[in-house]
Amino acid sequence: MEAKMMLGRYVPADSWIHRLDPRGKLVAMVLFLITVIMADAFAELAVLSGFALLVMMSSRISLTRYFRASRPLWFIMAFMFLFYILFDKTGNSLVNVGKLNITTGGVTYGAYAVWRMALLVTFTAILTFTTTPVELNLGLERVLKPLRFAGGSPQQWSMMIGISLRFIPTLFEEADKVMKAQASRGADFHEISFVQKGKMVMTLMVPVIVSAFRRAEELVQAMEARGYVLHAPRTSLRMLVWRTPDTLFIASFLVLLLFISWW
Numbered sequence: 001m002e003a004k005m006m007l008g009r010y011v012p013a014d015s016w017i018h019r020l021d022p023r024g025k026l027v028a029m030v031l032f033l034i035t036v037i038m039a040d041a042f043a044e045l046a047v048l049s050g051f052a053l054l055v056m057m058s059s060r061i062s063l064t065r066y067f068r069a070s071r072p073l074w075f076i077m078a079f080m081f082l083f084y085i086l087f088d089k090t091g092n093s094l095v096n097v098g099k100l101n102i103t104t105g106g107v108t109y110g111a112y113a114v115w116r117m118a119l120l121v122t123f124t125a126i127l128t129f130t131t132t133p134v135e136l137n138l139g140l141e142r143v144l145k146p147l148r149f150a151g152g153s154p155q156q157w158s159m160m161i162g163i164s165l166r167f168i169p170t171l172f173e174e175a176d177k178v179m180k181a182q183a184s185r186g187a188d189f190h191e192i193s194f195v196q197k198g199k200m201v202m203t204l205m206v207p208v209i210v211s212a213f214r215r216a217e218e219l220v221q222a223m224e225a226r227g228y229v230l231h232a233p234r235t236s237l238r239m240l241v242w243r244t245p246d247t248l249f250i251a252s253f254l255v256l257l258l259f260i261s262w263w
């Protein structure tokens with residue numbers, strides 16, 4: 001269960017990444033997202049992977065934890081790669097059997113898409129592993145402050161995003177409970193084909209969605225019981241302090257973005 005619940009949870013460790021300002025990590029994530037989208041060659045993606053590996057090692061969190069964090073998304077990555085292989089017909093033909101035509105373009109662009117998604121999942125794991133939920137919500141609120149000029153509420157947006165991130169491990173936990181309940185009734189998730197596993201996913205979705213709504217209702221009741229009012233003004237117990245390492249951290253991502261854009 002730990003492997004399935006890892007993504008979205010804080011992992012305490014003594015590293016300089018943990019001590020960074022959450023605003024800096026959020027801005028760095030946006031810069032990294034832009035850089036990943038701009039990367040259009042395997043060499044560029046390799047550079048980004050090396051940079052991400054360096055940040056992962058700096059967090060003093062085992063690399064196996066990052067590896068296990070991506071396991072629930074392997075099915076989506078495999079589906080993306082299969083989609084490109086089956087429907088992208090650009091480039092030269094590699095396999096042509098009946099209606100099946102696998103081309104170099106489909107394989108290449110499929111690999112690009114999977115690699116990009118893996119990088120984004122990795123940095124999302126870095127952000128959630130090294131930032132507590134309270135720090136993440138506070139950082140989001142500060143970063144989203146410009147929304148006030150457009151009539152938005154930074155506090156509401158930060159709370160929604162923060163709760164959404166915290167619901168990721170909750171959904172995995174509920175899915176694990178449903179799978180164990182079905183296994184106790186004779187369902188076998190290991191001795192069936194890949195297509196049958198895809199069909200069994202549908203039997204998991206309904207109870208997981210129902211459970212998610214129930215958890216959301218419980219959360220609303222708990223917040224109301226503690227006196228939460230939607231539009232009430234709020235103050236923060238903890239103040240964020242911007243330091244030199246935060247500036248250097250963002251600067252490194254900005255340099256990476258400029259390097260990839262001028263490659």
